Amino acid sequence: MPNRSNLIYRYDGSFEGLLCCVFESYDQHEIPLDIFSPASLQTTLLPEKDIRTETAKANRVLASIPQKISPAALDFIKRAFLTCHAQKELYILLFLRMGYRYGASVMNMLTDDVVNTLFTAVKHLDKESHLFKGFIRFSVFNNALVAEIEPKNVVLPFLVRHFRERYPEERFLIYDKTHRMGLIYQPYQATIIPIEELDLPETDENERSFRELWQLFYDTIEIKERHNPKCRMSLMPKRYWKNMTEFGSAEEKPSVSRHGNDAVKSLNFKIAAEEKLLD
């Protein structure tokens, strides 16, 4: 078993790149102290090593996971990679090292610190994507549905199936402001693409009256004698309220935009084409 070194790996932020870190770790018999992506702003005095992304190496690691550990473990680390855990890359590497050693049973080792850390992170991701199935609020612009969310984890891939089964005949866009990407659907295909910025045109009267009807319903359905704001807050934390129609957020949403109506009309959004995303 190689010792933990004081090396820092730097990779390109892609899943393939991370698999190459795993390759490097085995190739060099070393375990890095941490793994930085281009997104991490940390600087360090410790020695750094840039890990080049090579598809051949990544594929070798990818193929080995279901074979030597289990298909469930592969699915698990794919999810873990989409979480907001600050050191997810390092923990995925440590998890895979355990997996190669213990095999499929690594998924049962829930009391181990590494496994527990990743399980907790994935649980957070799963919970958040479940909540968004309910908390997302669409507005209708030119008969297309548009919603904006600010999740902590990358939840869009987990919403695709739900919303395409729900609205098979609609055109819709869910814009993830945190990660600057969007889920675009038109019958019958869905894609996730990077979107730098989203400006929405002004809402029409029909849309406004349904928002008001919903706010009216929301305020009326409360039983005043049971008022319990603490309970509501724990079930629906405040960070979600910002983009929810019932809290009047709809009114404050950007009304005039630089890119204007036309963009939304055709559901063509400004696309930063160079980046490739996981599906």
Place this chain on the structure above:
Amino acid sequence: MKLDVFDKLKILTDAAKYDVACTSSGVNKRASAGGIGSAASCGICHSFSADGRCISLLKVLMTNVCAYDCQYCVNRRSNDTPRTSFTPRELAELTINFYRRNYIEGLFLSSGVLKDPDYTTERMLEALRILREEYRFSGYIHAKAIPGTNSALIARLGMLADRMSVNIELPSQNSLRLLAPDKSKHSILAPMGYIQNRIQENSKELVQYRSAPKFAPAGQSTQMIIGATPDTDFQILNLTESLYKKYKLKRVFFSAYMPVADNAMLPALNTKPPLLREHRLYQADWLLRYYGFAANELLDQQHQSFNPYIDPKCNWALNHMEFFPVDVNRASYNSLLRVPGIGVLSAKRIITARRTTTLHFAGLKKLGVVLKRAQYFISCGGRQAEGLKFAPKTMLQSLLSDKTLTLYRQNFPEAPAEQMSLFDPPSMVQAQSMQEELRKCLTAPI
């Protein structure tokens, strides 16, 4: 015309808000070709109102005009309140527009009795027909069966709705006779039994023909009002258990009575809703459905009310110390479920985790076990937690929630301190007697 819909929505939501069930669970569906709407069997909450209750469905009445005069109900005939009705089309359009914007998971449709139960149900049927046939809507629909409705109409309602419910309203026939003179035990149980039979028949049809039309695929539920009548927790819990067994209900809901009428037979208008009691009943309901408890284990003839300070599971545990400590490394899933501080999820995780390793107290925390409570009832490898104190004061703090601890201290300001002085510094040898003492002080009839 728009303003009209605003007024109607306000009145008919206000009149429907006391209905409890707002779940959208029990069935998996996806939109049919050219349609809209799906359902997830786990249910999806779309929002939470300021009282902390989940909003999953557009919960409204078809009309709040009512021919009945149930004393506990805001919509009773003798109440002076503005009355209105949705037209079936108005309601269907509202539902679809809310649904498209992802405000809701579907529709919860109940109604006052307009003219008679059959006429009312026909109007509900028309709204659901527009949704299902014209809009090809596959989202969730929960429909109330009005007691006294012709069973042919109920059969049609069940073909359009996912879940059906008939309200039991009050937990005993006596209470019903006094407060809901237009309803009887029979008029409530008859449609419930009919729905159950249809669901059962339908499941046979589905075995034979996979494409047979589904009758209320998400099952049926009911609700009853707590605290309007003198019925005890013991009676209510027994009734609940028999409803699950006899009528195969998916859920029984409880609603703490909100005084809505000045009537000598009902609690005074300034009475606070018995929320803690409702909470205890829900806890017990969960124990029946997921934890393998029977109603008579939780309460009996001598103890007809729940202990307000501790939850029903902990209460049971303290009365059955012979069952504990349970060894987490060996105990079966069912015994683990009986430990206070261990729930369905953590019990399953324990079973998984102990396949690869011997569990210790530190590890249990990671599995989601609430050690503060569980520590008194479990052992790891034959040993209980180190430094475990069986002093009444610490035990009270561990087993009571912050809220009930405050309540307890208000009602028994002297209790814990006094009992401390009855014993020497606690040791393991005395643990048993300490527990005994604590058990007595907590489980004494109040």
